[in-house]
Amino acid sequence: MIRFLVNRLLGMAVVLFLVCLFTFVIFFVLSPDPAVQICGKNCSVEAIDQIRANLGLDQPFWAQFWTFISGLFAGRTYGTGANMIECAAPCLGYSFQSSQPVTDMILQRLPVSATVAIGAAVLWLLAGVGGGLISAVREGRFADRFITGLSLTGMSIPNYVLGLSLQFLLVVTLGWLPFPQAVPFGEDPAQWFANFLMPWIVLSIGAAAVYTRLTRANVIETLQENYVRTARAKGLSPGLVWRRHALRPALTPIVTIFGMDFAGLLGGALITETVFGLNGVGKLAADSITKNDQPVIMGVTLLAAFLVVVGNMVVDLLYTTIDPRVRVGSTA
């Protein structure tokens, strides 16, 4: 088990390092010179050189990369002498636009994104697994066909189209819900719920549809397994057969993709937060794209990659405990 853990951690570190390198190459080789951009129009060559020196952009590529990586772990300093600025670890640099530390900008907006993501995940798990189960039990009947059709629709509707449609229908036309704003839970739970409801629905719809289909297929398949037939033949009550024998193997794959999907939610949050104007990490990234604020885009990208890699690892670890067939190290 320990060897497995160490292996996984090493693999994770390698992937993250490559992700860093990859993003770094993209931004510092392909994109236009940030110094020119910061300086603006009518800028002297000396001023541009000064900015380059301050940001360390005059250094060779590997030196810059090393500074960036060490900044993540140990912090880094910008400029020299009186102009020196400390950037504490984990330092992701400073925004070219607002001159704020990127780490702070992300941390400030993280609670909103986390609320949207967690709420959406709860919603899609409930809807997806619930819908899939109903569909499997009533296989071939009306409920099954209805849910299958609904999930195909849910899979196909782009979330920004759904977001705008819901907002138009529920907010503008019917006035049932407020324009989504990031109301803290502690302030007013009811308002919090009403404000976040639409973002949750929009962010979860695609995944809910996929989970419905997956649950349905898995449950139907499991019910045809020999051991389920054996359990039935033994005379176990249908409820017990379901709980003990059918559900567990059917739901194991759900755990796998749930971990990965949840970790990858930042990508989906980008569109959802933009549609509803919620000030989360996704909106931050979207705004930075239009302003070409590279350090921020890079910070969010790294955060997203980190979440995905950690998510994959957690799934692998969970798998060994959920699925008795996968026991690492001890028996094999």
Add this chain to the structure above:
Amino acid sequence: MTFTSTELEVEGATGGEPGGEPATASPPASGRRLARTFLRDRVAVACCVYILLIVLMALTAPLLVKLSGYGPLEFDQSAVDPNLGGLPLGWGGGIGAEHWFGVEPGSGRDIFARIVYGARVSMTIALLATALTSTLGIVFGLVAGYFGGRVDMLISRVMEFLMAFPALIFMIAVLSALPAENRQYLLVLVISFFGWPYLARIVRGQTMSIKEREFVESAKASGATSAQIIFKEILPNLTSTIIVMTTLAVPGYVGTEAGLSFLGVGVVPPTPSWGQMIASSVPWYAVDPAYFLFPGTFLFLLVLSFTVLGDRIRKIAESGEGRV
């Protein structure tokens, strides 16, 4: 939406739809039989018709625009009300004989013309990306699965690495750093770069099992080269998998293109794209819902049609010749 990674993985991982006829009971279906089963399915036919309509619309865009009278980039200030901040005059965003789908608020550009030209962009990008990802996925999957060993390990590692990327965010990061010229082709490249492992993984798995079968062995014994075995013996057995996977990939790429354009890193204005039209309708949605409903509905129906179609083809393929 956008990148349907889990979707494709799931389809591949769960394999056959349970409840289908057992492989032994159904004789290998001929192409004609498949076509007949397919044509009897009204929903699938409706999806096909819609897709064909969009393709036709994209192909005849210049002609259609001549018919409707307004080009996609033409401003028509007479159709908007300057006193209301450029809100279109008339009902439903200015729908009428002049402008069939109304006009864009502010500029007064014809929405019908932009939808028609947007179809071109969406279809071109989605189809090119599908072609490229399929080629890459098939070749790498076949090579990894057939040769195994070091080659397999290398390709599998690269695939794992690419799939560990938060694809959407990465595409945004890459596209925002790249210059804006030739955006459409860059989009195809970037989407394909992150997209091929999903097909490659499934092709690899199937290749690994097919290469153990007798006919491959006999081909080897009769002195066929690796290339001959891979492309003449193994590839034909993967046809149904590949058809299903590619049909299911197209809607994903349509959505991805629209999503990226929606976020401002896709197709560059003034070239119209559906995603981009929806993005520019955001500030107007409350007062002019028609502006997002037109591109939104077209986009939704296109993605839906491809998804349903892929689903149906998968079912038909699995109940017949699909099982390997």
